[in-house]
Amino acid sequence: MNIIKTYKNPVLVALVSIVLYLGFAYNLERSEFIKLICLYAALFITSYLFIEKYLSRHQLRFWVLASIGIIFRLAFVVSIPNLSQDFYRFLWDGRLLIQGFSPYLFTPSTSTAFDVTIAQSQELIEGMGALNASHFSNYPPVNQLFFAIAGLFAGTSILGSVIVLRMAIILADVGILYFGKKVLEQLNLPVKNIFWYFLNPFIIIELTGNLHFEGIMLFFFVWALYLLFNGKWFWAAALIGISVSVKLLPLLFLPLFLKYFTKSNKTSQVFKTCEVSTKSVLIDLGGCGWKILLKLYLVVGVTVLITFLPFLSSEFIQNFAATIGLWFQNFEFNASIYYIIRWIGFQVVGWNIIGTVGKILPMIVVLFILGLSFLKKNSTPQQLITSMLFAVSFYFLLSTTVHPWYIATPLILSVFTKYKFPIVWSFLVVLSYSAYGKNGFDENLWLVALEYIIVIIVAIWEVLRARLKPTRSSTEKTGNTLQV
Template sequence: MSKFYFIFYSIAIFLSVHSFDRNDPINVFVIWLSLFSIYIISFRYLSDFTTKQILCLGILLRIVTVGAIPSLSDDFYRFLWDGYLVSHSINPFAFSPNEFLEQGVPVTEEALSLYRKMNSQPYYSVYPPLLQILFYLPWFFVLSFFAKIILLQFVLLCFETVNLSLIGGDKSKKKFWIYAGNPLVIIESVSQIHPEPILVFLILLSYRLFEAKKFVGFHFVFSLFLQIKLSLVFLIPGGFFLLPKKKRIFFIFAVCLSLTVLFFSLFSKLGNQASSGIGLFFHSFRFHSLFEFLIYFALSPFAEYTYLSGTIALIMGGTIYLFYLYAKNRNLNEAIFVGFLLMLLFSPVIHPWYTLPLFALLSSKIPYTGVFLVFSIFSGFSYLLYSIQYTFFSDFFFMIEGVSLFACIYGRACINYFRKKSQIRKGKNKTCGRSW
């Protein structure tokens, strides 16, 4: 029975990645509801499988998504556009797509098709040099459009296979399945061509190097975080304070070297990035924010200052993280997990795929793992915010998510508390009745 159930789950995943329509709220709701319902029930059957079999299931569920054209995100058009520029020895950070075409430089029909379909025509590329190498690969092999998609998905599938192997040895079956079988992780990691699997690999590798006290390798790998996602500068204190004091100077050197690479590439035109690049995530873009939502709401009476909500939120999150690191000695796993969690909680933008590393970092020492399962569910449903663009719906979504997460953390404790009080009251009433 359990084997047939997971075959059914694989078929559901396959059909879903070929059926999503981000602009249709009913389509998004029904598909995510169906997938998460199947996924939650699947926990009942985990006892029938070994960890190695769960690993194979996780790989299989990702393999069936290969070949689907991404439909939940159109970022891959920008990935391929940047790769096209690199293949023609053009700096992808020097021009926005609009500026590049305004120069009258002849481009292929395929590149024009990418330009028409991308959603970031006026914006500068925000993807660091290491990712640009990945984007260049399909053009290096001179492949068709569909083959380019397959190649990028295959590269990410390889990273996910390694990630599952690394995670499976450290987790209980249930915690492993939160990453291995989670429909959000499965779909966002490979089919939608987001680079988070590479980031997960680097984080897991940094753990291994740190535990083995191979600090030179740790410094190098940690510095590569910034070459995948610049926002992970947030995690630098977590690495710095947990290192032996004699090793910190080399850590700072590696991080500064990585930042120097970014300065002469991604930030070669700093003003452009501030106004129409990475700066947008601080002052203009907002999506599925949590604590930042509260700050934005508090600033709403002063409309001219609402653009500061993202910056204020991230400063607050960073300050809390520093206090956390200072308060008690932590191990690297805990420090990176908490740092990544705080970064998400205080970020003005939480796209569904941003959350993937969080589910890979869950450990046996982290309580309330159910809350992260619920968070993954709401991250999937956050796609509704694309198609239902009414302010009241965003507020309603935030309230329901907040209540659900709060209930996951405190719900059982509250129920037990009121149950005990009820029992005490019944006991008192019985005693009073007998004495009377």
């Protein structure tokens, strides 16, 4: 009876959460914005109770809470994604690939002209939409591998393919939980932080529910960070390369490794080895820092090249580059600073200047990241991850398109730092779904402004607080840890 009384509240909240997730998965349409945001807000409250209340009061063990997170994900297992149409393109690419055709050389809308036949082709094209069907695939090769596996094991079953992809994403999240916990222990940070990723309804809904592959990318990247901080730079570099071949985003972080490997002073130490070794040694960086850095870049580059090698051709390079360019110069969604620039452009020249601005903003991002690389210390693991967090956040602030699932990257990075504004962002980003109404797409810029104003204010407040407030001791930082 004491056990029932002790764990009554966590069990009740878990059951309520499962009901809410089932409602989200099987009884919600994207156009039902009020219903969507109410379910989402309720799930955020239940997640907060688990992470910030029940962990300390009820001393829930780590893997008990992990099991709860897995159960929440399994609530989606036989559902068709209801907030995104992208999975139809995943299935089309995978089915094309297992027939021996490159998904980078055919668009769904023109495939019939080349005698390419895909099972349920018309249903998949209608599902993904005319815009998606008119472009070549922009998903890198390791991502395509998962699409092909779904086609191979599920055949022509759309639901079967969805289940295969979903199980892969769930396994990746479990991997992030495992290695994320280890990284937090390395950094002497509260282990509970990882649950702001694993129990976050944003992650469960956008990745497991809507089949976005940020989770697969982040699994390889977090695993790479764990190995890197243990001195195993070679295997870390290989995993970073695989991560890039799932989603290109980790390329942003490569310049930030500069100071981590090359800065040498009495107070700056990192885990590293000068030779490829499985043994981890804690020593000051010496003259081999530059050599290791260059080797790391080489291994990343070679790994990426190997994954792209089966598809390489002049036509592939042209198609892939053109499709990537669309994200910067054609597409617009849930942007922040870009929308202000666009408004100024309309006032000055009278038309949308995305074609010009879309070329300039990436250059500003590159300059910002180079500034972080040369001007910030980045010589310790936490400094490095903090710079990564601000690099990717700045990139999204200047992007013309920021889909909700993109926020998964700053969110996972934030759990390894003292900054929590990405958690706020992961809640507010759901406001972007107001654009999908019953009468079609119509973006509510007031809600977009609300999203970014709050996120930016919280971020600025955290930065100022970090500069003004003395660093707390390690003992204070690691309070409220979990039982393992």
